[in-house]
Amino acid sequence: MAANKVRLYICTGCGIGEALDAAALGAIAAQEYGAQVVTHPHLCGPEGGTLIREEREREGCQRLAIAACSGRVNAEVFTLDQTLVERINLREQVAWCHEPATEETQALATDQVRMGLVKLQKSDFPEPAPAVSQERVLVVGGGIAGLTAALEVANAGREVTLLEREPVLGGWLANFAYISPSTPPYREPQVPPLAEKVRAVQAHPRVQVLLGAEIEKAAGEPGAFAVTYKQNGNSAELGAAAIVLATGWEPYDATKLGHLGYGVSPNVITGVELEAELKNGGARLVNGRAPESVVFVQCAGSRDENHLPYCSSVCCQASLKQALLLRQQFPQANVFILHKDIRTPGQYEEFYKRVQEDPQIFFLRGEVASVAPDGGNLLVSATDTQLGRSVAVQADLVVLATGIVPRAAATLNLDYRQGPDVPSQHYCFADSNFICWPYETQRTGIFAAGCVREPQSVAGCIEDAAGAGLRAAQAVTLIKEGAALHPRVGDLYYPTFFLQRCTQCKRCTEECPFGALDEDAKGTPQLNANRCRRCGVCMGACPERLVSFKNYSIDIITSMIKAIEVPEDEDIQRILVLACENDAYPALDLAGARHSKYSAAVRTISLRCLGSTNVVFIADAVSRGIDGVLLLGCKYGDDYQCHFIKGSELASKRMDNVRETLGRLRVEPERVRLEQVTMDDWDRLPRLLDDFAAELADLGPNPYKGF
Amino acid sequence: MAEPVEVLKPDTKFIADVIKLGGQSAKKCFQCGTCTVTCNVSYAQTHDESFARRLMLWTAWGLKDKALTDPAIWACYQCQDCSANCPRGAKPGDVIGALRALAIERYARPRFLARWFRDPVYLPLILAIPAVIILGLLLAFNVQVPSGPVVYKHFISEIYVEIAGVIVAGLAILATAYGMLRFTLETRLPQPGAVDGPGALAADLPAERELPATMVSTLSDVATHADFRACQTETTRTWGHLITMYGFPLLLIATALSFLYGLVGIDQQSRSLLDPMKIAGNLGGLLAFVGVCLLIYKRFQAKPAKWGVGTYYDWLLLWLIFANVFLGFATQFTRLAGGVNLAYWLYVAHLTVVFATFVYLPYGKLAHLYYRLAALAALRQGSKTGPASVFIVVIAGVAAVLAAAAVLVAVLAAVAWVAQALPMGLLALPESGISLNLYLPVASVSIPFGCWSPLASV
């Protein structure tokens, strides 16, 4: 295996040299893996960096192992062209978190070096990226979000197609005379920034606008989407590299709000209906006279388990604005705002304060129980109010502040095995990781902006659209290079499927969180490489173990596990930790950086995602006599933090299989456990690991030890 | 759940009135309840779950009757602990102050007199009425500024001043009595744990609470300013108030004595500065002066962001009291210094301000002294007997003071008569002798009324 010649650099700086016997490590590496070993006192310094590069030139060795600090730091020093670099973490996870110069710490370092070298020897360079055909961005939806996204993408230098269902651009905003203020001092309603956006889009040389068009089907993958749309009765096709979904919202169906008087009287209207009246010359007169009393019913159908369980976050500010406009139109009128709470996120609180100043706008918290005819006008009754009792207010006009329903489903009609919709996690809004990458949907290359993603104000939509648009523009570039998008930005490896052995069990196609895998007629998976985010969930799922990356595979991981030396002495524990690289592994690094100590029996392998855990990893570990296996992954469930959405959840589901396997091996199921951790669990992790070690000690040694 | 539904109708005029009286921040409230937990008269001591907050809501909604008949508005010391802590920049202390002003107006008859007190436009009128009465007297009797040493009764006979005082003070007392009656009838009584109304002192409301216990607790609280002193934000003001408040009974005693001296024909002006009347008058005046100066100083110091510098309504009372005492002392000192013309005219000005302060008692801010007592009693007692009994006690107290003064004068008179009978002539008899002359019957019927005209407090 001459080509797999490896060179190992051991750094003795940062306390590594004091904690470990570097010479002994080097001797084992040379002896067992034929590595050329270089020891250096300060590898990340300018001298060390130069040394590595000079030797790379001179020796031509393409596989370098750096046994030093964590791979999460100093990446710029240790990244070399045309070179496979494996970082062996002797600092954060060995020298800094275990007793220095002890036998167990040295054993841990030795195993870390072994695992790193095995991985390095078995890894290979990525294959060239598949060529892509498209560079255009498709923006779906011509409302304020879509217009903004189109402009952002075009200004970033990419060609854009803006597709709008209606015959005109503008979306809902075209119906709005004013919006709540989004600039200091946030006191008076503002004219929406629509006209200038529409003009800019229409005049932009890189934006093509398709009006009255609806998408029939979107097939393909990022870099090569083939979108069929219908316009004026004709079907046509366009190509796109990335898509921005800005299809917006519609108001909740007020006909379902009979208890709030909708349909009972013509003078019970929705906020959106009032908006149109205000735009077209002002609110209605009631019985030919200016209304003396107008009641706004907030949360009409919102925050209500029977209707929309969520808060739409904008109806409050919309009503505040409308209340002011009504007071301007009818100076004598009293305006009542009956609410569950007034929710005015961010600076809209200033606007709320402004509206409160009007002596004839009245706020009361309570549950509106009914809106009923009362003589010539209406009576709005509320229970459980802040006045401590049930009260009623007479009204000439009642406005129901209905919530926002996203238009996410059935808009793109994706030709994906997993279905036509952009998936949702909550309430039909297009899901995205709301903290780390808010615009990436669960479909790679498709970015959501505006109310289709989350109910939000005009200002929010504009900000969203800028984010999503720039993400889309960036995606076009990355995809062209064959590089992954978030979270493994720039990763050039793809999974490969050794399909000769495929049994068409469909686990991979079902479990891929991003719908990257379609199926042929027989059910054999077909990868759409650019939809893939490189999580390895398919690798973990496949019972035939035929999915692999050139630098991450079943073989590589199991070989690493086998490289761990399990002492015959029954009193010496060995614990395998499979840690997700996104949160768990960094948390372990942080624990080390804070010099928290924990059991030196722990051997950690970093996984792309806990979802890439294959049951065979655990079976191998246990049958080799390792006392216990701990899986550390991100939080899963409704408010998931998993960077691949479902990875850690899928891993937890596979634990059933694991238990079965353990049963077959006659090993206690307690030896394997999954824990959900976040980055800030660094202070909890050492205790968690020690507790696990103590529990394993209570169970006694793994019966396979010494076999 | 057959809870009666109340149809709310905001009284927008009421809202405008509150705003004019310094309560504009009522509309800022967003009902968080911070004021409730910071206020020492509400939550911390009494577990009134909604005090201050509910008044903000009622005010913002223009629910006038609810707001003005809540006795808890009189439990508020306007200490501004709430205003200093309101996250919304509302000033419940100032809003409740405005509510008190409107409550005083609500009970006052004729009501227009009360309205005069909240608009500076009427200040000339307020002062003109007593001034006209006094100058009218001067004209009617063709009074000349006398020459020689300053002797006020040569200038304007005490009898006229006293008759006028008795009449207008009597009217004021009638208006006060009427206001108290209305207050007693309309006040909404606390219900333990009530959210829809006063529940102040609710936890402190044992069912068997006896009236005397209520009275003792109320009066001792006021006498020591125990609750007032719980304030965290503005502490000096409490002492200013305490001192001012104690100045007044002394001035009342001096007035009563002077009145009785007049009745029995003792020449007041020639009494030495060690005479009981003089001691009470000068000591009371001094206390009131020091107190009111402290209060004025604190108002000037107030930070508008924290609590109000005060409205015209607040300032009017402070300056009236200041003018009263200041002019009183000025008159006394110019007389002693022999400044003839000046002394007489200062005397007229003093009389005018005194009238303006006390004749208008039921119409201006000073009315708080009896509404507060009554409301505190109502909150403690939890029944209408509380306020009613306060009224009785106040009247009885005043009568007692007068009786004591009368006894004192009788003793003095007796001593004087005896002395006159003695050959040594130890004491000079008052010029006119002991003349229980013709106005005595009128005046003695009006004794309780007369106390309100501390004419000779100098």
Ligand code: HEM
């Ligand atoms: C002869 C009796 C009284 C006099 C001369 C008197 C005088 C005054 C004066 C001048 C102020 C205005 C303070 C300022 O503007 O800072 C005031 C306020 C106040 N007084 Fe009195 N007072 C008397 C009796 C009472 C009584 C019996 C109470 C009962 C507790 C009371 C409670 C208060 C309170 C709480 C305030 C502050 C609230 C406000 O300014 O409206 N006072 N008083």
Ligand code: SF4
């Ligand atoms: S924004 Fe206001 S009205 Fe709309 S759902 Fe939220 S709380 Fe209700």
Ligand code: SF4
């Ligand atoms: S690596 Fe992840 S995203 Fe890619 S195909 Fe496999 S499961 Fe899907």
Ligand code: SF4
């Ligand atoms: S603290 Fe301020 S906002 Fe909160 S209830 Fe009191 S007055 Fe209202």
Ligand code: SF4
């Ligand atoms: S001013 Fe003081 S006494 Fe009055 S409500 Fe506020 S905190 Fe309470």
